[in-house]
Amino acid sequence: MCTSLVFEVSDPTAFVLAVAVAEGVPTTVETLRVALDGEPVEPRPLTEGHGTRLSLFETTPGILQLDYTATVVGRAEPAPVDAVDAVVYLRPSRYVQSDTLTPFARDTFGGLEGWPLARAVGEWVHDRLEYRPDATSPTGGAVETLEVGAGVCRDYAHLTAALLRALDHPARIVSVYAPQLDPMDLHAVVEVLVEGRWVVVDATRLAPRTGLVRIATGRDATDTAFETNTLADVELLTMSIDARADTVFADDPDEPVELG
Known part of the structure; x- marks a missing residue:
């Protein structure tokens, strides 16, 4: 799973990104790189309910690039019921x-x-x-x-x-x-x-x-939402998603399916 995002940031702002696979999804390789005008930015990780993994950071004006990759192996357990x-x-x-x-x-x-x-x-x-x-x-x-x-x-x-x-x-x-x-x-x-x-x-x-x-x-x-910010002047310039799998999946819409 890969996500690449490029933003033009015109005002200082705080970002919250949600592009990482949820907690509990089995992965072998996972990387997240964030850079502002080519200089690394270190996000602060935060996990919400249901395993949602957020990346929080603040940035000044410039070109912001985010690259996330993960190799998923197998499926997570079905979501518990609370x-x-x-x-x-x-x-x-x-x-x-x-x-x-x-x-x-x-x-x-x-x-x-x-x-x-x-x-x-x-x-x-x-x-x-x-x-x-x-x-x-x-x-x-x-x-x-x-x-x-x-x-x-x-x-x-x-x-x-x-x-x-x-x-x-x-x-x-x-x-x-x-x-x-x-x-x-x-x-x-x-x-x-x-x-x-x-x-x-x-x-x-x-x-x-x-x-x-x-x-x-x-x-x-x-x-x-995959991205939120503090109402600053932020423009998404490019967005690229790649979710290729080694398996060709089939689906019958008449049958119930649980999401791992």
């Missing part, structure tokens, strides 16, 4: 406005529960939306995505999670490396709590769920 999660991931959040969509969700999916519901929601979102960059605003959430009828992976994930939460099924957003995704990019999917397991719903169906590698887990893109 009783608190069942509460947290039922609540509406900034981009997952499940309270607003509750009447619509009940009218559309009434009578379904568990994996049949999760599968139906994923299929409905897949059929309803058009995958189109720049269709929604950076601050738009599930409601805007439903109105526009288009978006990218995070929009698909926010709408899927909102409909599931609206129907009393805990759902959360996960950023992942996705082998076989074309074009290659960081990807976003949903985990829904079904019968004591977190199972994956990817309404885009752009990459097999069986090969996904967890990066960050949270309520919505607020918690899983």
Whole structure:
């Protein structure tokens, strides 16, 4: 798994990056290099809940480059289920406005529960939306995505999670490396709590769920964004993702899959 990012930083700012594979993902080689105008910057590591690994650092104006590489061997253990999660991931959040969509969700999916519901929601979102960059605003959430009828992976994930939460099924957003995704990019999917397991719903169906590698887990893109900064003048100049795998993965969207 490889991520390369180049930013032009115009103001002093504090960065938080989330590009490392989650804690518990088995790796043999892992490196993170950050440099400002060619001079090394030493990030401070921090691990959040669900194994999300953050890199924190401050920088002055200049050209900032980040290169992360990891060789993943095998899969992590399935995500544990915490009783608190069942509460947290039922609540509406900034981009997952499940309270607003509750009447619509009940009218559309009434009578379904568990994996049949999760599968139906994923299929409905897949059929309803058009995958189109720049269709929604950076601050738009599930409601805007439903109105526009288009978006990218995070929009698909926010709408899927909102409909599931609206129907009393805990759902959360996960950023992942996705082998076989074309074009290659960081990807976003949903985990829904079904019968004591977190199972994956990817309404885009752009990459097999069986090969996904967890990066960050949270309520919505607020918690899983690959980069945040202190509202400074920062421009992303280039971004390159490589998530090649030695195995060709297969996926049956009708079957539940757990994310390692």
